[in-house]
Amino acid sequence: MLPMERIPYSPITRRPKLALPDGKRIAVWVLVSIEEWDINSPMPRTVNTPPAGGVPTPDIPNWTWHEYGNRVGFWRLADALDKLGIEASMAINGVAVKTYAPIAEAARERGWEFIAHGYTQKNLQKVEDERADIRKTRDVIAEFTGQAPRGWVGPGLAETWNTPDVLAEEGFSYVCDWVHDDQPTWLKTKARPLLSMPFTQEINDIPIILTQHHPAAEYKARTIAQFEELYAEGETNARVMAMVVHPFIMGVPHRIALLRETFEHMASKSGTAFMTAGAIHDWYLAATGGPPAAN
Numbered sequence: 700m701l702p703m704e705r706i707p708y709s710p711i712t713r714r715p716k717l718a719l720p721d722g723k724r725i726a727v728w729v730l731v732s733i734e735e736w737d738i739n740s741p742m743p744r745t746v747n748t749p750p751a752g753g754v755p756t757p758d759i760p761n762w763t764w765h766e767y768g769n770r771v772g773f774w775r776l777a778d779a780l781d782k783l784g785i786e787a788s789m790a791i792n793g794v795a796v797k798t799y800a801p802i803a804e805a806a807r808e809r810g811w812e813f814i815a816h817g818y819t820q821k822n823l824q825k826v827e828d829e830r831a832d833i834r835k836t837r838d839v840i841a842e843f844t845g846q847a848p849r850g851w852v853g854p855g856l857a858e859t860w861n862t863p864d865v866l867a868e869e870g871f872s873y874v875c876d877w878v879h880d881d882q883p884t885w886l887k888t889k890a891r892p893l894l895s896m897p898f899t900q901e902i903n904d905i906p907i908i909l910t911q912h913h914p915a916a917e918y919k920a921r922t923i924a925q926f927e928e929l930y931a932e933g934e935t936n937a938r939v940m941a942m943v944v945h946p947f948i949m950g951v952p953h954r955i956a957l958l959r960e961t962f963e964h965m966a967s968k969s970g971t972a973f974m975t976a977g978a979i980h981d982w983y984l985a986a987t988g989g990p991p992a993a994n
């Protein structure tokens with residue numbers, strides 16, 4: 700099924716008004732991404748190009764650069780969120796639930812939402828069996844938390860043509876890979892409608908810091924600029940905003956203060972609702988009467 704078949708065009712200016720609870724204007728959801736990088740494979744990201752080029756295995760400098768985030772950076776992020784009482788959504792690889800069990804336990808204790816993020820940090824186009832990968836990820840999280848995850852974020856936001864169909868058939872309620880809107884929208888699938896959660900590539904520390912090579916101040920400036928515009932628009936029709944952080948990027952000592960200031964700015968506005976993606980899903984269904992009757 701082609702993209703425009705899954706998401707028929709819908710201009711936001713012609714939609715019924717959406718209202719958040721308690722007169723809020725904007726729902727902000729924070730995604731913390733927890734990944735396990737395979738030391739025996741090329742690294743998904745690099746901070747430095749290996750000397751003399753090539754793809755060394757093992758790539759100790761870049762593997763340990765990422766590992767720092769799970770050992771140290773995550774706990775700074777958690778502290779910054781705790782101080783403002785923000786419950787995050789956590790995208791986690793299935794294998795990472797065991798490897799980084801203290802992180803998974805900390806998220807569970809805080810009431811964070813677990814979102815499936817692939818069994819390993821490998822694009823779905825590259826896994827041997829897409830359905831099996833999705834099932835394994837779901838089942839590992841369900842066993843650990845006592846509840847199957849409702850949401851999916853693909854590693855690298857990568858999908859095959861069949862991914863939304865498989866997700867719907869395997870019991871998922873929403874997906875975050877489609878970055879086409881500021882309000883939830885419905886994706887058509889073979890099984891039933893699947894909610895597309897507003898997500899982002901630009902309010903995301905990977906493109907800002909690693910791809911575009913901006914200083915950390917750009918993350919703060921860009922996030923606040925997007926927030927302010929959506930906050931103003933949300934006065935007449937509610938908006939949803941995602942922000943994405945990785946412990947090995949925004950959880951390092953020279954960036955964390957800017958992230959705290961970003962959270963504080965958004966929290967200072969009375970019309971801001973910090974919500975998990977799952978809570979946004981539930982609000983949207985209640986506000987609109989549920990999924991479309993016909994798929």
